[in-house]
Amino acid sequence: MSVQRFVGANNREVMRQVRVALGEDALILASRQVAEGVEILAMAEQDVAPMTGGAVASPAAKTTMPEAASPPAAGSPAMSVPSTPSVPPAASTRPSPAEETDFSALGSRLLSEMQGMRELLSRHPIQPVPEAADSAQARLRRCLLGAGFSQRLAAEVLAGLPPELAQAPQAAAMEWLERQLCARLPVPHSEFELLDGGGLIALIGPTGVGKTTTTGKLAAHYVMRHGGDGLALVSTDSYRVGAQEQLRIYAEILGVEMHALAEGDSLEALLAGLAHKRLVLVDTVGMSQRDQRLVEQVAQLRAGGQPVRLLLLLNAASQGETLAEVVETYGKAARAAGARLEDCVLTKQDEAARLGPLLDTVIRQGLRPHWVSCGQRVPEDLVPVEPRSLIRQGLAVGPGAADDTAPLMETPERSEHWSRNLLGQGRALAATLTTLAEQLPGFALLQQAWELSSLPVSVQSQRLSALCGAVPELDWDTVLWARQRPAPGCSWVMPDLVLAGRGLPLPLSRRSGMDLASHLAWVADSLGVRAHILSGIPDPGAWQWLEERELPWLAVAHANTRVRFRGERQTLAQLPKQPEPAHSHEGRYRGQPVQVELSRWPVTVKSSGEMLQAWGGELRALDSGLVLGRRYWLAPVYGEDDDSIALLCEQLRRDEVSVLTRQAWSQLDAAGLAGTDGELMRFLSASLASLACQLEQTQADWAMDVRAQLISLLGRRRSCNGRVLLDALVHLFTARDAIRQMGIFGTVAPG
CATH class of the missing domain: 3.40.50.300 (P-loop containing nucleotide triphosphate hydrolases)
Structure with a gap:
């Protein structure tokens, strides 16, 4: 067995030499630029098969070849090649004589690493990758074309195939396809x-x-x-x-x-x-x-x-x-x-x-x-x-x-490609909006609020108040109370969010001149809310109001919050680690699946002297096992553990809303809403952020479909998280406005 050196004026010439000498199946070991042009080290495929022992011994193997001599070729097989330290361009333009002659040492090193790779693969064989023709996308495309659907509609629909279904069974893929086509079929609201x-x-x-x-x-x-x-x-x-x-x-x-x-x-x-x-x-x-x-x-x-x-x-x-x-x-x-x-x-x-x-x-x-x-x-x-x-x-x-179906790779004429893409985007946009309206109670309120941005600024706040005064009758159950101070870099305060079971949260702004206890009473009377997630330990008036009614509540706490545990003052982060978690919960946190292990301690808060339950949660990534962080909360002692766990899980699901709200405000500014009334901007920003967060968390089929469709509307494949979904939602609403304007300006008066 031998590694051979080939030199040519360019890649085409040197590859021709390799094919003539070693055949079409030659293995390319390394390539580099030299004074004569391009140099390639290669070996015949049949010479690799007998490798069973250590590297081939050679007198020249004692001489170490500089590692900068052989960067891996773009078309080389999957093998380990010595790393290439950074070398100044001037030093690497002309190889040394030793580099030009000592190929035996490089061959020995490469063969040694190839054997190590072979041993690794024998212990952990690579699973065969399914052929592209067997993927869900290929099967669905054949189904659509065989049924008589056009290439352009097939491409439009399959562009929104969720990554979760890339290798799904046929039944699951067909169910998804049926949902997509049904969403694009504009049927009447009533059969008669x-x-x-x-x-x-x-x-x-x-x-x-x-x-x-x-x-x-x-x-x-x-x-x-x-x-x-x-x-x-x-x-x-x-x-x-x-x-x-x-x-x-x-x-x-x-x-x-x-x-x-x-x-x-x-x-x-x-x-x-x-x-x-x-x-x-x-x-x-x-x-x-x-x-x-x-x-x-x-x-x-x-x-x-x-x-x-x-x-x-x-x-x-x-x-x-x-x-x-x-x-x-x-x-x-x-x-x-x-x-x-x-x-x-x-x-x-x-x-x-x-x-x-x-x-x-x-x-x-x-x-x-x-x-x-x-x-x-x-x-x-x-x-x-x-x-x-x-x-x-x-x-x-x-x-x-299906015998007369069109070729799979057929493409529409270039002269009409832009218009077909536009129509396809419009259909996908309409289908997404329809699904959101059907599946998310309260989404219509966001749509109506968006329409207000096109009105004069002088009437926006008044119209928004009228909209919020006629909120849909949902099962409002919890309020996520925001901190009443501007976030860093902002001049506005995050609105509070009223949460319903599966509906879109309702952003509400605090009324001037009312303390927290008065606000608690107002949402309880007007919306029937019974549980509260607070941004900090409640003040004495709010504490008394909650305790008299024994309502479930939870306060977000910091790791350095001081409490008294077993007679000693310490921070929440210093509380002793418990041998067994009080509860374990799987969910999603900021775009990735996590395991939350909860601990619980009875503590006393210095500010009030009242007994509370302190909760600590360790967030661990399910895929890697890495600890992503630790979170802390305080809850009343009269509350049930199940209530506290439900509230802290809800708070974790909404943890990214405030960050996404600031991002939404910035994007709405860039989208042309910079002159919008501040109250309306807060409502739209918080609603879009809440929607992005809810879509990222919801694991139902309709949410999976919407996520894939939103990402496809962006025109490129991206990882799915709250920030990406927020980008897509802003694009969804602005694109809808643009298509509406095109319809208005494109109408020609008859006659």
Whole structure:
């Protein structure tokens, strides 16, 4: 076995020499720059296999080669190479003669270290890394494409795959995928919202999509809910043979009024005569998306000035490209007529081999599906949309359905890439906001407070007071009382936080002229709060108020707080270590999982002479076992241990809120809210900080999804902690405002 030296003018030339001499599987041991160009030390792969003993002996091995001679090559195999001490550039440009000739010593050293590496690997074999094709992301991508979803939507959705699911089982990954698609499917709040709202509804769509049959089905559902007196049916289809007669038969069976519009008659006059009806359903003429008269038809529906709700029917059996063209063309026609196209009905579901192309179009175009038609029976085969069931049907691919999927590496055209990214970001943003509103009671209050920042400063404080005066009725149970002095570098005081079970905390500012006891009484009477986490030992008035009612409370204490234990004065940090912890608790602390081991001592506080329970907690990282810190608290002796433990765990979960609040204030300043009223800025900063902290702590599936989606909105992968989530939340709200402004400025007035 021998280590060979190769020298060439550049990397390409020297690598060619290595391949010719040692083959494609040669092992690169080291490389460096020399006067002649590039030098590489390499050996044939078959020469490595027989290595079993110590390093190869050589007379030259007694001569030590300078370690700066062989920095590791970028493409070298995983082996240990002697470290390279820093050498001034001038000293390393020209190797010494000894460095150029003594390769035997370097080979011996490298072979010795390779044997050590081999022995280590034999004791601790490396587990095989799953192939990329078997990762959850690859499986989900194949599933989406096989079901007929587009490349762009697949890329958008999978960009938010949580790291926790990177190698998850298929069932868990599919459950996550269903949640993401459901969140992007904008369904109505009520299954009968379309019919219960009344007004003028016009069914539009290409020929043969099922408008007349669907009109009859909708009419039947309305009659079953509200009776037939307030309903009228109108047909403008005088071209297709039997269309008006079919609708007339439906009207006679249901006992409702029906009007057939002949060619040349005025739809405006007819609709004016039906103004007293609660609901008017208009069955329009079927037109191809390429028919030039399409704009005229939509404009005719608005001729009388009466608001019309356009309901586009989409054929589930159509190709994805066709569906996208239909939606785009009808949407343009609606905008040209000064109307909006937002609602749709999915027809012919029973005739579709797969629903992926249809759902992909609906999601990417932002349409709201109300009903699904799955047969000819009236009204049984028209059912309200159930998102989870519809998505599951869309992902259930039958045999052979995935044979015609697009290539996995296909990318959209560069000319449209920016707009598609923007639309995808908008959908992800909307889905995240919807999930937060659904899962976090009180999130709507934060959204409403954010809207106040766009109002004149003179009215912001007054509007905020009105908002806080009408707080949602949640199970407010605890107040986290803040220190009433500005934090270092700040001119403002952190607000107090009222905590609810799973809702978003409510920031409150202290009322002027009221002591702590009065504030305790106020939150108890107005919000029903029963427990308190104080920033320090309560003053005598507050202490007496709490003790008279025997309410649970906890005071945050410092390690140097002096107490009396067993007749001796000492600090909390000097209290004797107990052999066994009074309680052990696992949780998260400032972005990492920890084990909290709690100790307890009966102590007396000098300031009051009252007996208290002192609690100490040692925070130890679960992954490394390192001690991250020690924390201390004081609690009343009349309280139950379970109450004190629950309060101190809650305080640990919120420990980062004050730091994040200062960070949020700074970021809001940079985001353009510098001129906002100070009280509103405190509310927004504390609310965003509390939300970031709560998202980081919550281990539910919805929180995992939101965390991944927020980080993906930042445009780059970052570790998940409170500070990163706060960055993403500020980005979420400012991006929402930007997209809203784009919608306003991008609207072109009709005509």
